[in-house]
Amino acid sequence: MDRKFEILEERILIQKINSTFVLNTEKTTYAFRVMETGQLEHLYYGAKIRSMEGHETAGILVERHAFQPGTNVILDPDHDTFTMNDICQELSGSGRGDTGEAAIELIFPDGCQTIDWIYDKFEIQDGRHDLEGKTLPGAHVLEEKQRLEENEKKTVAGVQTLNIYLKAKNENLTALLQYFVWEDSNVITRKLYLKNTGEQPVEIRKAMSGQLDFADHDFRLSSFHGAWTREMEKADMLLTSGGYRGGSRTGNSSADTNPFFMLARPSATEDTGLVYGMNLIYSGSHEEAISVNIFGKTRVLWGIQREGFTYRLDGGRIFEAPEAVMTVSKNGYNGMSHNMHKFVRDHVLTGKWAKKERPVLLNSWEAAYFKISESKLLNLAKAASEVGVELFVMDDGWFGERNDDKHSLGDWDVNKKKLPHGIKGLADKVKKLGMSFGLWVEPEMVNVESKLYMEHPEWVLQHIAEDHAEGRNQRVLDLVNPEVQKWLIETMSKVFSSGDISYVKWDMNRNMSDIYSPYLKKEGRPQGETVLRYMQGLYACMAELTKRFPDILFEGCASGGNRFDLGILSYFPQIWGSDDTDAICRAEIQNGYSYGYPLSCVSAHVSSAPNHQTLRVTPLETRFDVAAFGSFGYELNLADASKDEKEKIKSQIETYKKYRSVFFQGDFYRGRSYQGNLSNGYELRGNLMEWTVISEDQRTAVCLILQKEQVPNMQQLRLYPKGLLENQKYHFTNIPQRVNLKMFGDLVNTVAPVHVKQDSMTHNLLAKFVKPDGETEDLYAYGDSMMENGIPLSPAYSGTGFNEKTRVFGDFTSRLYFIQATN
Ligand code: GLA
Numbered sequence: 001m002d003r004k005f006e007i008l009e010e011r012i013l014i015q016k017i018n019s020t021f022v023l024n025t026e027k028t029t030y031a032f033r034v035m036e037t038g039q040l041e042h043l044y045y046g047a048k049i050r051s052m053e054g055h056e057t058a059g060i061l062v063e064r065h066a067f068q069p070g071t072n073v074i075l076d077p078d079h080d081t082f083t084m085n086d087i088c089q090e091l092s093g094s095g096r097g098d099t100g101e102a103a104i105e106l107i108f109p110d111g112c113q114t115i116d117w118i119y120d121k122f123e124i125q126d127g128r129h130d131l132e133g134k135t136l137p138g139a140h141v142l143e144e145k146q147r148l149e150e151n152e153k154k155t156v157a158g159v160q161t162l163n164i165y166l167k168a169k170n171e172n173l174t175a176l177l178q179y180f181v182w183e184d185s186n187v188i189t190r191k192l193y194l195k196n197t198g199e200q201p202v203e204i205r206k207a208m209s210g211q212l213d214f215a216d217h218d219f220r221l222s223s224f225h226g227a228w229t230r231e232m233e234k235a236d237m238l239l240t241s242g243g244y245r246g247g248s249r250t251g252n253s254s255a256d257t258n259p260f261f262m263l264a265r266p267s268a269t270e271d272t273g274l275v276y277g278m279n280l281i282y283s284g285s286h287e288e289a290i291s292v293n294i295f296g297k298t299r300v301l302w303g304i305q306r307e308g309f310t311y312r313l314d315g316g317r318i319f320e321a322p323e324a325v326m327t328v329s330k331n332g333y334n335g336m337s338h339n340m341h342k343f344v345r346d347h348v349l350t351g352k353w354a355k356k357e358r359p360v361l362l363n364s365w366e367a368a369y370f371k372i373s374e375s376k377l378l379n380l381a382k383a384a385s386e387v388g389v390e391l392f393v394m395d396d397g398w399f400g401e402r403n404d405d406k407h408s409l410g411d412w413d414v415n416k417k418k419l420p421h422g423i424k425g426l427a428d429k430v431k432k433l434g435m436s437f438g439l440w441v442e443p444e445m446v447n448v449e450s451k452l453y454m455e456h457p458e459w460v461l462q463h464i465a466e467d468h469a470e471g472r473n474q475r476v477l478d479l480v481n482p483e484v485q486k487w488l489i490e491t492m493s494k495v496f497s498s499g500d501i502s503y504v505k506w507d508m509n510r511n512m513s514d515i516y517s518p519y520l521k522k523e524g525r526p527q528g529e530t531v532l533r534y535m536q537g538l539y540a541c542m543a544e545l546t547k548r549f550p551d552i553l554f555e556g557c558a559s560g561g562n563r564f565d566l567g568i569l570s571y572f573p574q575i576w577g578s579d580d581t582d583a584i585c586r587a588e589i590q591n592g593y594s595y596g597y598p599l600s601c602v603s604a605h606v607s608s609a610p611n612h613q614t615l616r617v618t619p620l621e622t623r624f625d626v627a628a629f630g631s632f633g634y635e636l637n638l639a640d641a642s643k644d645e646k647e648k649i650k651s652q653i654e655t656y657k658k659y660r661s662v663f664f665q666g667d668f669y670r671g672r673s674y675q676g677n678l679s680n681g682y683e684l685r686g687n688l689m690e691w692t693v694i695s696e697d698q699r700t701a702v703c704l705i706l707q708k709e710q711v712p713n714m715q716q717l718r719l720y721p722k723g724l725l726e727n728q729k730y731h732f733t734n735i736p737q738r739v740n741l742k743m744f745g746d747l748v749n750t751v752a753p754v755h756v757k758q759d760s761m762t763h764n765l766l767a768k769f770v771k772p773d774g775e776t777e778d779l780y781a782y783g784d785s786m787m788e789n790g791i792p793l794s795p796a797y798s799g800t801g802f803n804e805k806t807r808v809f810g811d812f813t814s815r816l817y818f819i820q821a822t823n
Helices: 332-348 374-387 422-432 451-455 482-496 518-523 527-548 583-594 620-627 643-665 741-750 761-769 783-789
Strands: 014-017 020-024 028-034 040-047 104-107 117-126 159-168 173-182 187-196 202-214 220-225 233-238 242-247 257-264 275-281 286-292 298-304 311-313 318-320 323-329 361-363 391-394 436-441 503-506 553-556 574-576 602-607 631-635 667-670 688-694 700-707 729-734 778-782 814-821
Touching: 014 117, 014 159, 020 159, 020 173, 028 323, 040 202, 040 323, 104 187, 187 202, 187 332, 202 275, 202 323, 220 242, 233 583, 242 257, 257 286, 257 298, 257 332, 275 298, 275 332, 311 318, 311 527, 323 332, 332 667, 361 374, 374 391, 374 422, 374 643, 391 503, 422 436, 436 482, 482 527, 518 527, 527 553, 583 602, 583 620, 583 667, 583 688, 583 700, 602 620, 620 643, 620 700, 620 814, 631 643, 643 688, 643 700, 729 783, 741 761, 778 783
Parallel strands: 361 391, 361 631, 391 436, 436 503, 503 553, 553 574, 574 602, 602 631
Antiparallel strands: 014 020, 020 028, 028 040, 104 202, 117 159, 159 173, 173 187, 187 318, 187 323, 202 298, 202 311, 220 233, 220 257, 242 286, 257 275, 275 323, 286 298, 667 688, 688 700, 700 814, 729 778, 729 814
């Protein structure tokens, strides 16, 4: 990633040239024009192209029309040479010849559903302007506003705003499309507002935030799907007639389908070719609809999930849709990811921790689950402090009668049997051990078995007269209700003030069901507004609590990655990526997140072996190597760890701290991956995971190579680092590991003077005291030769041969390599 670029305040990012609007970031151009008939025609989105100043029209960008197009519907007799079906658009209408998907569906007071969006006027403003004058693209601007005219100016360097006002022909409805042009991260975001200028209510059925039309459909679509412990599996498909509809219907952004998705030319690789990335700043159910029409044009729409959604837009009111995010790079998937990473780091994350390196933590969940007590936790904390952990986190189980997941959510008073000295007592003792203290909460939920539910059954999203479908034995609070929001804010404020608390893990462990807001019923509003208004309520709570507790590091969580999105990241700078802590699975999950989100947003922990989710046994080194590429910590019973393990963990933490700034803020590149290598046909397709993270000054890099399965008789393997300076000399090293003799089983007899029975006491003793040196890497070369030729690694054990130069690389093993500029 080129970091040398400097933002020039006076740079023109948005231009209007005759009827064409041109939006330029550092490396991209986006263009659309006002058609002779008043609609907006989308012209171009891609790598930067020259300005069209001086041209009569946008010239080359505009498709030409000369005669009536077959049997298609034309707009009117005066404009009979084209059909809207064959026009790329900025905001597609409906019922006027375009038989593709409309961006917005609504029912006007007279029952009419036809919409023709006609351009009205524009404004170009320096800086970012939303209707509240806020300067961030956070989802906190999701609120219904009284008036469109309430602009209050604020400026962010390198950002310009283009406001495009449209009118629905023949109807009392206007739309505002706001484009924010983020120059340095090569991102364009777009917000959509609808204003009812009449008196009667308009029913909104669908309002997509993002729309991108393309002149062809030569694309590979990649979307990310999964489930609990299986988040972010990348699914690729080539677009064809018809298309794809993805998204979530769970009430949250979900692990089913992440809101981030990509479109790329089929020949694109990790490092070459045109790749688009799209996202949504929203945490509720969302939808992505990609369709190819009868002329082979592609329409991409993304926004709020339309199933279950209706919104009554009363006279004079404004509806505000979540912000859509888009970027494009001609430098492959890595190029696109760099844009997204920069955008998220610089413009989505907020607060003190956005730019601050995160402490190494130990979390009690997989160490103790619900069975916690002050003495047990302190035992764990003591072991943690001895190995260099900086933050001790008490997970679930500390409040009410919380001995399982059936009780006490909602009753946020400390369980005095478990913690006789309260949170303060525990936090103070943890502090004395030299660490800071954090805890787990799940504020949006209630167990039926709780005092809160007994007192306030009407505070829950449910139809009280009906049976309720359960999820993890809990129900969702009605955060649409301002009273519930107030309760949440005050209750959590009390918890967060109950001791010296530096970190909070904010969990949310069930999908919504039986969606029905008793509050909206009382207010006489449609139930189809529930999920959107819930998110507004949630953001209001998060905004207030992060304001009240600016020093706390907040981490989002939803049974792992069930709500991993830019809405949450607008308030909390990191999210627990998955409840799956198995290093082999985690590598793929984290690889998936890396397409759209920077490493620092994904928290990742080293857990015990066998792993609790897969029962797989992986080396401690592998678990560390993978977790280090995230906001890093441990989640295992350190108090029970052997001396040997504790020593290893201590040195892992030292290594992590040494390179923490590179992991945290460096540029991340994917290389080969389990899904096969998109760069070229290197060997061992699909068996490896290969990552590079490199400091901003390109002087220090850390690389990972992880292998799923051992391949026999395959000595040679090369590492292909990325992002190095071509003409810079670097030193390539590793941290040599001692070899565990037990890996060799009864092969030990080929060298042992006496016969050793496998797994016998002698075998165990031998392994304990005889630990041969592993391979050492020590090589100097220029960046270009490292990247182009690859770095040949020490030969792997391959069925024969073993000495101190051998890389013993069995199943599930990995290595970290370090590359340092020499001068
Ligand atoms: C969820 C989280 C876990 C843990 C438990 C506690 O499953 O994802 O990390 O906090 O809840 O109940």
